[in-house]
Each structure stands twice: as structure tokens, then as C-alpha cells.
Amino acid sequence: MMTEHRxxxxxxxxxKGFTNAWEQRRLSTIIHLFNGNSFSSKGAQVTGIRWLKISNVSVGKIDWTESSYLPKExxxxxxxxxxxxxxxxxxLTRPVLKNELKVARINDSHALLNQRVAKLMFEQDAGFGFxxxxxxDTVDAITNAISGTDPPNLSAKDFEKVxxxxxSIEEQKKIGEFFESLDNLITLHKRKLDGLVTLKDGxxxxxxxxxxxxxxxVRFAGFTGNWEERRLGEMxxxxxxxxxxxxxxxxMSFVGNVGVVPKGEQYDRSFLVKGDDKKYKKTELNDFIYSSNxxxxxxxxxxxxxxxxxxxxxxxxxSSNDSESLFVGLxxxxxxxxxxxxHYRQGVMYGQWRIHERDFLKIIVLTPTISEQNRIIDFFKNIDEQIAAQTAKLKQLRQLKVAYLQRMFI
Incomplete structure (x- = not known):
């Protein structure tokens, strides 16, 4: 039996203050798709007017990493x-990525609209419509409505099926403003996380x-002198x-980023074939691990x-001294x-490459004293903890948004 609110x-x-029932409408009556143009760039342009292509549109963001340009005129x-x-x-082409629509707002640039990308024209509140x-539920409905083409192409007629x-407009505005504030908060925390990652890389x-x-x-005060050459086999x-x-x-399935996974988080091991007599390799805390593929x-x-x-x-x-394996990890x-x-990889086909353990241990690296190693390790441990905390905060905000989307919409 349907619940009363449904x-x-x-x-x-x-x-507060809104009590009227919501109204069922065709998506095409509140959002219109304005398709882009098939431009001829007259050769590659390195400057000029940005040219918004499908490759620039991702889920919730515009990516200008690979910008194309048209002549200014x-x-x-x-x-x-x-x-x-x-x-x-x-x-409009391949519009769905991981169960989300590739729809985004332009925040900081001007551009011309290429074909197979649509500008969204809202009859009512744009923030709510976005x-x-x-x-x-909307993404699933649009996915089901897309015509059977390969690759999938979304059309205005597909919108009519959803x-x-x-x-009311007034309630739409309230909801749109609420989610805009939440999106801004998520963006702020994402920038902070990106800043920490960039700081660490630097x-x-x-x-x-x-x-x-x-x-x-760059070095901590009190440490001087050259670092020493050592083979990994010594460490x-x-x-x-x-x-x-x-x-x-x-x-455990090893992913390399295991160093920043929050303690207690479980791995999805469903894809691994298990058996009573299957043999694995043992690993302990702070072991250094790699797969050469x-x-x-x-x-x-x-x-x-x-x-x-x-x-x-x-x-x-x-390593007998955790400092050395942690330092190699850095x-x-x-x-x-x-x-x-x-340099030591053997094999000619991807998926069949291998770096023999004996060759790995031949690699020569520069290392400081154990004391300086520990200072460096502690420094990066602190950054990693900040990254982990910021990652968890960002994940929490995104989950909160998903929950609000489910409970503040029908």
C-alpha cells in the first residue's frame, strides 16, 4: 500500500510553509534541450574562443583540461x-556515466556550444531543475527512454517520455537554493582536499x-650532509x-592507495576466487607491496x-626497521x-610484464640517516591523516546530498 506522502x-x-501537493509533468515541458552547432575550426587554434565539446562535460563539472578553441570572430x-x-x-552522446547524467553548470568561462552537447533551457527554477x-530516479528514467542507438544518444523526443x-515555483527556488549551498560546500571541501594532495606532491x-x-x-633544521646511496636489498x-x-x-585486495584508507574500512573481495586449499602470500603491517603489471x-x-x-x-x-619500509613507501x-x-621490467605484452624480486632489490636509492627518515615519515604521515580526514568529510557531504535528493524530491 502506498504511503500517505506518496x-x-x-x-x-x-x-516550512509549503503544504500543497506536487504536480506530475513531462520533463520536456520544464527543461528544453538546445543542441550545439557543427563548427569548422579552420585548423587547430591555440587561442581564441573556447569550444565546448562532449569531452569537456562530466558529471557535475566542466573539465577544460583539454581545451579546444575557435577563432575569435x-x-x-x-x-x-x-x-x-x-x-x-x-x-547528449553517452549522457550517463556511472548512473549519473553528464550535466554541469558553467561557472568561470565563456564558450561556443558544439554539436551533441545541449544547453539546458529551464521553464522554471534552474537550480531545482539541475x-x-x-x-x-530521473537518471534511470532518462536511461530507459534513450533510443536504441550505439553509442547512446539523448534526444528531445526521449525527454518527452520521462x-x-x-x-510550485516558490518551493522550487527554496530547494534550488538549498542544494546550491550544499554544492558550494562540497566544492569548497573538494578544493581543500585537492590543495592537500597538491601540497603533498610538492x-x-x-x-x-x-x-x-x-x-x-627542502630539509628539516639540524640535518646536513649528503644522502647515502643504498640498494633496496640492504633495506x-x-x-x-x-x-x-x-x-x-x-x-585482502591490494590497491596501492591502501595507505590512506580509513581504519576499519572493508574491501570488496567478492571478485576473488576462494577455495579451501588455495594458497596466498602473507603480509604484515607496513610491508612494501607491488604488482609490476x-x-x-x-x-x-x-x-x-x-x-x-x-x-x-x-x-x-x-624491513627489520619499520622506518626503512615506510621510507621506501614514500x-x-x-x-x-x-x-x-x-627499467627492470621483463616481457613484451601488457599484463605479462614482471619485475623479478631479485632485480627490484638491486635498485639504488638515496637515503638519509634513520633520524632524518623518521622526521620525513612523520611529516608525510601528518599530511596523509589530513587527507584522510578531508576525504571522509567530503564523502559524508556527498552522501548527505544523496540522502536529501531522495527525501526532498518525489
């Missing part, structure tokens, strides 16, 4: 295709010797014990979860370290 077409949560000739701050756009398109429920460059240098450019020992999964040693994408780092068993495809190393975040590892 029968009356009212949401579970709403602002196009701005005057194609007035109806102009975009500016405050405009909303949607990708959030309506980000609601999971029904939504909306409140210190990883400055606090370790680069190229032919024998000491870092690490291979751990190659076969082990069975148990309560004390659960099966995916060095560039992150299958390298430290075990930050503790006792576990993992797939035998991984190479595992430990080194592994640097491109020059990855390049040294790749």
Missing part, C-alpha cells in the same frame, strides 16, 4: 550558441633529491610465505591494514622511483 505527492522533507557570428557563467549544459536531473513531479618533489642531486632542496627482505586465509589473516596506475605502496593474505601475483617486502610515490622499477 498518495498526496508530497516529499518526505520540505521547507566566431563569437560575433554565432550568437545563439554562446555560453557563459550560470549556463547549464548536458552531453538537481532534478541529478536525482537517481515524467517527473515538481512543486613536498615529495622538494624533500627528496632529484636528478644528480645528493641532498634535497628490504622479500616475504614469500605461503599462507591460507584465516580469521587472523583475512583475504600496474605500476603506473597505483598497484604499489604499503600495507596499512595489518595482518592479511593477498594474491601470489604480488611481491612483498619487509619513495614509491615519486616518478623517478617508478622509472627505476620499469
Amino acid at each position: 498518495q498526496k505527492l508530497v516529499p518526505e522533507i520540505r521547507f 566566431f563569437w560575433d557570428h554565432f550568437e545563439s550558441y554562446r555560453l557563459g557563467p550560470g549556463d547549464y549544459v548536458m552531453a 538537481q532534478l536531473l541529478r536525482k537517481r 515524467s517527473v513531479v515538481i512543486p 613536498f615529495l618533489q622538494q624533500m627528496f633529491p632529484a636528478g644528480d642531486e645528493v641532498m634535497p632542496r 628490504l627482505t622479500e616475504r614469500n610465505e605461503q599462507f591460507e586465509e584465516s580469521e587472523d589473516y583475512p583475504l 600496474n605500476l603506473e596506475t597505483g598497484s604499489i605502496g604499503l600495507n596499512r591494514t595489518g595482518k592479511a593474505v593477498i594474491s601470489p601475483v604480488y611481491s612483498i617486502f619487509y 619513495l614509491s610515490k615519486r616518478k623517478d622511483f617508478i622509472n627505476k622499477m620499469i
Whole structure:
């Protein structure tokens, strides 16, 4: 039996003073799609007017990383295709990514609209309409309405197939303003997280010797002198014990970013084939682990979860002094370290590459005294803790928004 608030077409949560039932409408009556133009750029332009393409439109954001440009005179000739701050756009080809629509607001740039990208024209409150398109039920309805083309292409006719429920203009404005404030807060925390990650990357460059240098450019007070060349074999020992999964040693999928996963977070291990007689490799807290098939994408780092068993495809190393394995873990975040590892990679096909453990242990690195290593380790540990806390805060805000989208809409 339908609940009372569903029968009356009212949401579970709403602002004080609003009591009227919401109204069912076709999505096409409140949001119109204005398709872009097929421009001819007359050759590659390095400056001029930005050209908004499908590749620039992602979920909730415009990505100008790979900007294309049109000649400046196009701005005057194609007035109806102009975009500016405050405009909303949607990708029409492959419009859905991971159960979300590729719809975004332009905040800080002007551009001309390319074909297969639509400018969204709202009959009522734009902020409310933007959030309506980000609601999971709306995304599912649009996905089901898209014509059977490959790749999927969203059309104005597809919009006509989708029904939504909306409140009065006044209530729309309240809801739109609320979610705009929440989006701004999420953006603020995302910038703070990005800033911390950038800060860490900067210190990883400055606090370790680069190229032919024998000491870092940035150093803690009281430490002087050149860093010492050492082979990894002097610092690490291979751990190659076969082990069975148990309560004390659960099966773990290693992802490289394991160092910043909040304590207690569980891994999705459903894809792993398990068996009573299957043998794994044992790993302990602060072990250094890598898989040579995916060095560039992150299958390298430290075990930050503790006792576990993992797939035998991984190479595992430990040190009698935790400082040394932790320090190698920091080194592994640097491109020059990855390049040294790749130098020893054997095989000609992706997925069949391998770096033998004996070759890995031949790699020469520069290291300071244990005392200086510990200062550096503690410094980056503090940054990692800030990143983890900020990541958790951002995740909490995004989950809160999802919950509000479900309870403040019908």
C-alpha cells in the first residue's frame, strides 16, 4: 500500500510553509534541450574562443583540461550558441556515466556550444531543475527512454517520455537554493582536499633529491650532509610465505592507495576466487607491496591494514626497521622511483610484464640517516591523516546530498 506522502505527492522533507501537493509533468515541458552547432575550426587554434565539446562535460563539472578553441570572430557570428557563467549544459552522446547524467553548470568561462552537447533551457527554477536531473530516479528514467542507438544518444523526443513531479515555483527556488549551498560546500571541501594532495606532491618533489642531486632542496633544521646511496636489498627482505586465509589473516585486495584508507574500512573481495586449499602470500603491517603489471596506475605502496593474505601475483617486502619500509613507501610515490622499477621490467605484452624480486632489490636509492627518515615519515604521515580526514568529510557531504535528493524530491 502506498504511503500517505506518496498518495498526496508530497516529499518526505520540505521547507516550512509549503503544504500543497506536487504536480506530475513531462520533463520536456520544464527543461528544453538546445543542441550545439557543427563548427569548422579552420585548423587547430591555440587561442581564441573556447569550444565546448562532449569531452569537456562530466558529471557535475566542466573539465577544460583539454581545451579546444575557435577563432575569435566566431563569437560575433554565432550568437545563439554562446555560453557563459550560470549556463547549464548536458552531453547528449553517452549522457550517463556511472548512473549519473553528464550535466554541469558553467561557472568561470565563456564558450561556443558544439554539436551533441545541449544547453539546458529551464521553464522554471534552474537550480531545482539541475538537481532534478541529478536525482537517481530521473537518471534511470532518462536511461530507459534513450533510443536504441550505439553509442547512446539523448534526444528531445526521449525527454518527452520521462515524467517527473515538481512543486510550485516558490518551493522550487527554496530547494534550488538549498542544494546550491550544499554544492558550494562540497566544492569548497573538494578544493581543500585537492590543495592537500597538491601540497603533498610538492613536498615529495622538494624533500627528496632529484636528478644528480645528493641532498634535497627542502630539509628539516639540524640535518646536513649528503644522502647515502643504498640498494633496496640492504633495506628490504622479500616475504614469500605461503599462507591460507584465516580469521587472523583475512583475504585482502591490494590497491596501492591502501595507505590512506580509513581504519576499519572493508574491501570488496567478492571478485576473488576462494577455495579451501588455495594458497596466498602473507603480509604484515607496513610491508612494501607491488604488482609490476600496474605500476603506473597505483598497484604499489604499503600495507596499512595489518595482518592479511593477498594474491601470489604480488611481491612483498619487509624491513627489520619499520622506518626503512615506510621510507621506501614514500619513495614509491615519486616518478623517478617508478622509472627505476620499469627499467627492470621483463616481457613484451601488457599484463605479462614482471619485475623479478631479485632485480627490484638491486635498485639504488638515496637515503638519509634513520633520524632524518623518521622526521620525513612523520611529516608525510601528518599530511596523509589530513587527507584522510578531508576525504571522509567530503564523502559524508556527498552522501548527505544523496540522502536529501531522495527525501526532498518525489
